[in-house]
Amino acid sequence: MPPDAQIQTENNFLWVNHHFNIKVPIAKHLRVHNESPTRATMSGMRATAARLQGIIADALTAGVQIRACGSRWSFSDIPVVKNGWVVETANLDWTFKVSANDVDLGSGTSADDLYLVQCGTNISKINERLETKSRRRALRTSGASNGQTIAGAIGTGVHGSSIDVGGMESEVAGIQLLTATQNLWIEPARAPVMTANFAAKLGATLVRDNAKFDAAIVSLGALGIVHSVMLRGTGRYLLNSSLLHIPYGQLQGALNMLDFRGSGLPDQTRRPYFFQVILDPHKMDIGYTTVRYKELCPPDYEADYNLKSEAEPGTDLPRLIASAIKMFPDLRDTAASLLIQSELKVRSDRPHEWRLPGETYSFTSAREGIASSGFAVPIAQVTNALDILRAAFQVHRSAPVVFTCRYAQKSPGILSFTRFDPCCVIDIDGIDTPAARKLITLAAARLEAAGMPFTQHWGKMNDLTKARVRQGYAGNVDRWNQVRKLILPDAAERHAFSSPFLDKVGLNA
Template sequence: MGRRRFARGPGGLLALAIVFGAGCGGSGWENYLEDHAVNAERRRPGDALEVLALVQAAAAEGRRIRAVGSGHSSSEVAQPSAGHDFVDVGDLDGEMPWSFYRTHPERYVRIGAGTTIEEINAHLATRTPPRALFNMGNYDQQTIAGAFSTGTHGSGFDHGPLTERIVAIELVTDEAHPVTGERVQRLLRLEPENGITDAASFATGHGSFGDAGDPVRVMMLEQGDEAFDAALINLGCFGIIVAVTVETRPPFWLQEEEELRIWDPDALPDLAALAEENREFLQLTIEPHAMPSDTQGGKVIYLETIRRALPSPGTEPADRPRNREDMGRMLARIFSSGMLENISLSNPDSALRAIEKTFRERAEAPDYASRSDVVLINSLAPEFDATSIDIWVPLDKAAAAIDRIIELARERGTDGDEPLWEEWWHTSPLGIRFVGQSRALIAPSYDGPRVSIEIPLLYDISEGPRARALHNQYRDRMMRELEEELTCDRYGGRPHWGQRNWMTDARAEAMYGERWERWKAQYRRFNPHDTFANAFTDRMGLSGDTPSPGCDDADTSGDEVEEGGDA
């Protein structure tokens, strides 16, 4: 009855969860961009009981402890506290058995928190009969716990964020007991009211479940909507997640069709009709800067990507054809992201012509079909490094919001002659995705479908600190001003929690109303002693006193240098 572990190669989680020896007599952590880094004590438990022991020790010593996954977040939401502990969940992976389902156990997979999306897909494909995830983002190297906890999403109004297929969350808590109010550390399984677990069977059977050391034997089950809906997007604040149960579906293929289109500000596209016609999957990739006058008539262009579900033919999945391979991906394998960024900033016409060529070749390529998880991976993340904001706007305001970004690009776009810190240039196209409604208390789409506008800017992790600081000045200014623009009343946007954002408690209250207060009530239940607090909760005013760590927190995302300084 033990869990089924997954083998990993160097390209999986271990290549992305960067841990290095540094200071404090322990180790350190940094995210995938190396722009958030701390000296903290790394712990790598092998099961939930070891996690429970770590949390009990942290609670007794008054230390903070935080789970980390792949580190694929450009905000500080996943960042541990300097001088404290972090839990590397890499060994909490693989499928875990569960004997207490009410019905249809074949529909679900109970999986370790450190399992990557890629590993889940590969595992489901080998099941008998095979299964598949309903949807996923453009990238598959995140751990499942980190992905759903921050609201990661795919595209298509038939699908909300990944949270919508999470049916149970297992976490180690340091909480105020909901009945007695006493401080307790425990292994807790959260489900909604009338969840998938038969509570009576669990009560009589979990004490003898599995082997003698199986963590299920000490697990508590809680079924209730309020705690579960809050925990769906928990931002790592409610405890150390050790496992989740995910709803799956029969395997399917997707057929991908792409069209090159012109953005006409005088006749904005009917995104509502387009999204309704393509509820399974729809994505737009928009270059917000107008093409040079000799290319596409000097217009703004975009790529419309539609994917339609097909029954699985039962054959091996086809790789993406070479003629559908992004030219940018091939360039990134040869050059660094920083070199491509510098080309975009110093010679924007050349960069725009390369983007037009890529869009045109993809649109002219034959339609492509393969297994769902193969087709859905179209992120350049393995080759490109980028930082980004992702703002979710109401459907009826989405076209106008996108047009506003294009208008700002026209008004403020630079030509490469300005000082670096004064640049205003989109070094990567916009990604427009369509996200269904979510039950999670603080999901940006809690009140209905929304359109996600992702604005990525290339990022060079190889450059020196002074050059990085200069680049960060223009990146931070652009992203912050664009966030302010898209979250104003005119467009009503809400930022993605796991990407760069400038959220505050007051802004969250304005965006989420009483749902934010309800979420904070659950936060106070699950984290009353700041055991799972970090720089994000400090910034949001959720934590108590900011800790005085033994080592400095090296967040390099906002370094400032004097204008005109030597890079």
């Protein structure tokens, strides 16, 4: 392809992720921009799609592997391939209101509830653009921080904030997928939403197919480049947060059944929107519990996104640990317990302090030296799984980590790691020391040896093997590979969008 002003290319590039724990030499780094960054147009979308397809075609000609990446927030090497090409899509951040004429009449969906978002738009931007006084919409869920891009977030199936909603992929109504020769607008046949004319405006062909959609919404970057996503929003709502110290014994019903009776939560008559318990594996006597309740948002509510601080309590462990390292740089080995003392103090928003999701979930600045892993288990198994993780911790007692339990509903992607109905994700988060790494490895081995049903977050530190992926996803591994062959019929292109990791875990069969 001749030089293109919209593509910044660097050869022989050292690709580094947000937290600096993954450093991989790549042959080419391609940062792609829209033609006119400030003016979002459908003709511009078509031009960028063509540009991305040109890059894929060039990679095929060069015989190299190629991956798209977003904000590089993953702690695993899922967005990168050694000696390959990485296409950074984080600058592709156009968003579009949907016209009623473009919505399929039979879909029963209001155009106001739909929002077309280009792949690199980060979640904070989506919140700020949706939650305005004129638009009055919000995302039903997001991760605990909001700097991921939409394509990256669904790329690994980010979960986090709402106990009654699945991972972020559950909010996707349609997805635009690019391969070297195809520009596809994929929707599930069970819930069609847009017209063929809409797809044509994106230069895409409308595909209504449940299996292709369920494969594409959590693609691990292995199906092509996701160029845009149609999100379903909901009416604006406000959240009120509290952090409480509750005896672990009192939390059993909440942890294993999401039954909050007798749990000591501030309002036992209401189901919380968000429920998270952090445990210190040294003691596990107290659950550092964050709970958020939800209310409808008054129409005249004005957002103030400057409310965010670097150390909002009880939400995002990687971020809190980063701030603990910042505060106590010489005390990295004890930072996890200092974190508990300094950041997890009992607190409550005052009764009148209600905030939009975009005001509640904040951004993070990168900091080196954080370890983060996530194990999803069926909720009935939560305290059993915690017992297993705690026994593993006894082997590596110097690991400066905490355990965090967060909840999500079963998610619709074939490879959604939040696949239990419902699901608890237990994170082992902390300072990245050899003991922390060994603990994460041992935790997976112990869960496996105990016959515990579990999956691991694709975008966090993991020790996934072919056997573990097959055990965790059962027949979905074969389903995924079959659908992948339908979307990418050319074996060379399947190889191009694979990686040693995907080969290793059996996702390039």
